[in-house]
Amino acid sequence: YRLDLCTWAEVEQYLTKCKGIILPIGSTEQHGPTGAIGTDALTAEAVALEVGKRAGVLVAPTQAYGMAEHHLGFPGTMSLQSSTLLNVVHDLLLSLARHGFERVFVVNGHGGNIATVKAAFSQAYKTVLNLKLPVAAGFRCKLVSWFMVPDVFKEAKARYGNLEGQHATPSEIAVTLFLEPNLQSKQRQLPEPAPAGPIYDYQDFRQRYPDGRMGSDPFLAKPDHGEIFLDKAAIALTEDLLNFLKEL
Amino acid sequence: YRLDLCTWAEVEQYLTKCKGIILPIGSTEQHGPTGAIGTDALTAEAVALEVGKRAGVLVAPTQAYGMAEHHLGFPGTMSLQSSTLLNVVHDLLLSLARHGFERVFVVNGHGGNIATVKAAFSQAYKTVLNLKLPVAAGFRCKLVSWFMVPDVFKEAKARYGNLEGQHATPSEIAVTLFLEPNLQSKQRQLPEPAPAGPIYDYQDFRQRYPDGRMGSDPFLAKPDHGEIFLDKAAIALTEDLLNFLKEL
Amino acid sequence: YRLDLCTWAEVEQYLTKCKGIILPIGSTEQHGPTGAIGTDALTAEAVALEVGKRAGVLVAPTQAYGMAEHHLGFPGTMSLQSSTLLNVVHDLLLSLARHGFERVFVVNGHGGNIATVKAAFSQAYKTVLNLKLPVAAGFRCKLVSWFMVPDVFKEAKARYGNLEGQHATPSEIAVTLFLEPNLQSKQRQLPEPAPAGPIYDYQDFRQRYPDGRMGSDPFLAKPDHGEIFLDKAAIALTEDLLNFLKEL
Amino acid sequence: YRLDLCTWAEVEQYLTKCKGIILPIGSTEQHGPTGAIGTDALTAEAVALEVGKRAGVLVAPTQAYGMAEHHLGFPGTMSLQSSTLLNVVHDLLLSLARHGFERVFVVNGHGGNIATVKAAFSQAYKTVLNLKLPVAAGFRCKLVSWFMVPDVFKEAKARYGNLEGQHATPSEIAVTLFLEPNLQSKQRQLPEPAPAGPIYDYQDFRQRYPDGRMGSDPFLAKPDHGEIFLDKAAIALTEDLLNFLKEL
């Protein structure tokens, strides 16, 4: 179910049976003093692969870089501008549309990508219609963010209460601890976080949230929580995806 | 040495000792009837990680999508337009320059990326100077393609002769067999390939190279060859990188 | 409080006392068989002017055209592509930042604008920082959609229940009836609307929602409801704006 | 005749009888120490509505923001870059072309828009042909600037002589006084204006024309002059429009 391990002939075969594909998109950005910079890509990829396995749907490679301009005040953050990410998503969707994929399920790991990905859907629909691709009448894209799945969010609130926070959250860190056990060695007790609040530019962000956390206590995260979050996300999104594929 | 597994605080620390970073860039495109679509990303990432380990230099996440417009005639190929890829590389370089990275070593797995990445370097230099970033006086980028390393190329010619070909080559396939042993099950004897020749648009490409191969016989590839290619690439590029870092 | 009726000298004077400004953004798009094409611009402008009056804050001219690509299947819809709207908002924000405005309160009348306007904020912050404008340290933008104000939404649900729907809603139509009484002559009983559902491209939209309505019954709208919605929106957003201006 | 007060069904009906539409475009920019910042949008809109009424042709909403880069030295000016305005006009024209409008009559209120709008026409023609829209063979756009109508210009010269000047002219101010009588309270005797001359960048502009006027004395403007200018513009442009609609 990993596109990158398929041959083109296998994809051609797959398309005779299924027109759906999963496209994971993450971000490469600071996640507080103890969280991994790759958190959003690692988690989006893991969720996507799990959903792909359960639904029997192909998973494209993860776009590891997203729109993380507001995190650029912290070393290691690598961000695409909105306009660039818009074009990336547009071009990938167009590639898929050309091959006859009709349902693209974008599994997202980063809140900052949402606006731009939605804008990209709109541009892609327009290009597909303009080019009169054979797939035009049925080409549809859906964006889901695994951390916004209701069951995931409820679980996080139940476990961590307000200390779930809004960035570098224990729920996403837990998933990375489950995926990359070595990351546990970075975990340590942290001082009280800056309270969650608005997001403006990256200088303001660093001043407002000096260690990168927005109201979260990632020290609460444990690997086994991560396994549970991953499972809850996969259950809900697999159902979502199957409905999306069945949609007329 | 994987940036995505570091925290921002670790990167801050790292930058006090080393200003270099490795950025792998691949492509997601057909590699003949038996080769994996992710070949160029898998191999670029593996080489980059190996060089990073040997040189003690951070490796950023792999940009899995590159410029593969001429492969769009084969299902599964996902391509960024040149102008999009140019902006992707520009934005990533700018992010790094902001943090004080002075040497970006781009490890490439796909010939089709070369022109665009070079164009992106030129745009990035301009922006860095325009913004008068503190790093401006010392910011430099270098593009290396692992498959063009002389020792790799010589080894490939010695092992496969003309059947190395120009796309879906046994050398790159061998590396993927070493990295993902399951891929061996796809290997099979193939008919004589279309001879290597010019590359124009994707319709012409598919007509000229009906199964996607350009003069290559990937069935010659063996996992242990892959290990050797990987090692030869890593040896040469590690030296290259260390010289690049020492350059005044 | 209308910027377009001020002189530059008055604006210069105003800036010595207040750094805030309201920017209304609408859309020019079909609103069902009986709703006005200008609904989103008319309502956003009315809310913005009411908030400006109550808060004593300048209101810039309304950007009457927004991102309405999915409505292009209906005659009269005039839409900017996402990338265009992104640049429009970026340029307007930059103009304001140059003059020393520090808080831009964007009052939006159309759901389809939200993603793009947020993407534009991110680009604008970046440019403001890159240009090192004097205002850089304090420049902030906030997007509010009047129809998503909780008290407005609650009122609409209370009055119309599920027939509020998702597009060409009785609540927005009510506001236009209050603002432009002549529009009442267009009101008429309509057949049951297509149920609300997903939005993809404009061909799909017209097929799915043949008369342009998404689950709404705009015939329920009355001018006096409109006055109430306007007031509720103005109350909540005025408070929002005043807090935004006070924010450190 | 206001598009924003029509329903899509009315537009569909209208298109069976007339393929023309008027698109007003203004600017939001300084107009001297006593002139309204919205002068160019207010006047373009008023002229457009008057022409629409007389000719029985639909009038689209006013694009209130234009290319006013050279006025950015004065607070309150809000400008789109040329490249942005080009895309705005392009996208609006394309929206109209899709619906079957064949004659777009752009009524302009600002000299600084002319070059960019013309460039946009050329891009729009190209896109319409590239997309092979049904309307392609007959799609035509015409730009008229109300203040350049010979009868308007002659009248202004007759009334104000050289003190008509080139920016913040008494003729355009007179129209705003007629449209918005409250603006009369801002009128006052002004010192001799800087003589009209060339326009370069906005810093140079403010140095050259310290109060924003280019050789004009807007204190000469009276509301009843405005009514006359409006009428003369409407007479000439209505004839122009009717000829444009009749053109084979």
Place this chain on the structure above:
Amino acid sequence: YRLDLCTWAEVEQYLTKCKGIILPIGSTEQHGPTGAIGTDALTAEAVALEVGKRAGVLVAPTQAYGMAEHHLGFPGTMSLQSSTLLNVVHDLLLSLARHGFERVFVVNGHGGNIATVKAAFSQAYKTVLNLKLPVAAGFRCKLVSWFMVPDVFKEAKARYGNLEGQHATPSEIAVTLFLEPNLQSKQRQLPEPAPAGPIYDYQDFRQRYPDGRMGSDPFLAKPDHGEIFLDKAAIALTEDLLNFLKEL
């Protein structure tokens, strides 16, 4: 006085004495059944070189390609889109500004370039200010079209009356006959031209002006007329340029 024949050291020296430079811009487009496709570039270059010689001002190489979209219906026309030409002119102006050139005198040979070049000036001024280049306070550009010089235009009217027309005019053809005597062999009596009229897209253009001429009779052109036009253009533009250089 040809920049392309100078060394950089000579330019450095030149800049200590003069901050002006001439930039010729032409077009490569049909000029009727007997006129040369390069007419606009050949004439702009000749005028520019003559003015440069007389004024002692450097002349940059000719940008041979301009905005000629409406001529694309005739084989041999090679056109840049408006947005492309805008960027070309922007980049060239920025290059000159970086070196300290303060007055760029653009000598144009093609009406279709005017709008775009003016838009480019505005973008270039903005970039120069944004970058705070040392030259920012004094950087100015001026566009002149040799065929619109009053003395040239009067001479053409005197010689050819209405048969001067609007495209493929005898005046511009005469200049090419003077510059390239071999072109005389192409001259021949032509049927009455289509009358001059509006310009829309390239399909409409070819239908309206089937042989490419707009109301002109290029057979009236003689080489010695060309010499006179060239001289009249050079006299007027040399004076223009000298005034431009002296402007404070």
Place this chain on the structure above:
Amino acid sequence: YRLDLCTWAEVEQYLTKCKGIILPIGSTEQHGPTGAIGTDALTAEAVALEVGKRAGVLVAPTQAYGMAEHHLGFPGTMSLQSSTLLNVVHDLLLSLARHGFERVFVVNGHGGNIATVKAAFSQAYKTVLNLKLPVAAGFRCKLVSWFMVPDVFKEAKARYGNLEGQHATPSEIAVTLFLEPNLQSKQRQLPEPAPAGPIYDYQDFRQRYPDGRMGSDPFLAKPDHGEIFLDKAAIALTEDLLNFLKEL
């Protein structure tokens, strides 16, 4: 064989017999303390015209400006950004494709253009396919750089050894001396050049190569060498072109 001296009718005729065209592209950039700034355009044009004459193939006007960002540290260099040049080449190729040209042979005079021109080919192929131009099935572009022709390179090495260097080389200077004999007066003995090395941004370039030369001794150049280089380039490229035209 010069397109700019043809009429459109002659081009229409030509296209019935030959679908090929030559497009020369140069650069306007420093070439050391004694070399002409126009070297790359002068030489590309001369080679292109010679090849055109020998092969009987039309030669389009020279695009005199290329991507020379790294030379901007030297006065007189005029450079297009990569993204701009990409669009220039794209637009010119599209113009040619529209007319039915099937083989575009781009003769290049500047190493810095190569990456961008290749990227442009890829974009142009895509547009040609997207527009379904009649020529789509056979449209092909080929980039050749005259100074990289093996026989030219060998001759240069034989004559100048290592002092051929990498920029402002005696071989390219020799061609300019042959074309423009007046340039000989600038020739003089120069101090030992900085050794050839890497190219980064333009500040770094000027520091690394203080007089603009990269390891070259242009004083070795003689006009008669230039004639030989020109001839060798023309022989090889004429053959190349004829093969390109014959290619199925």
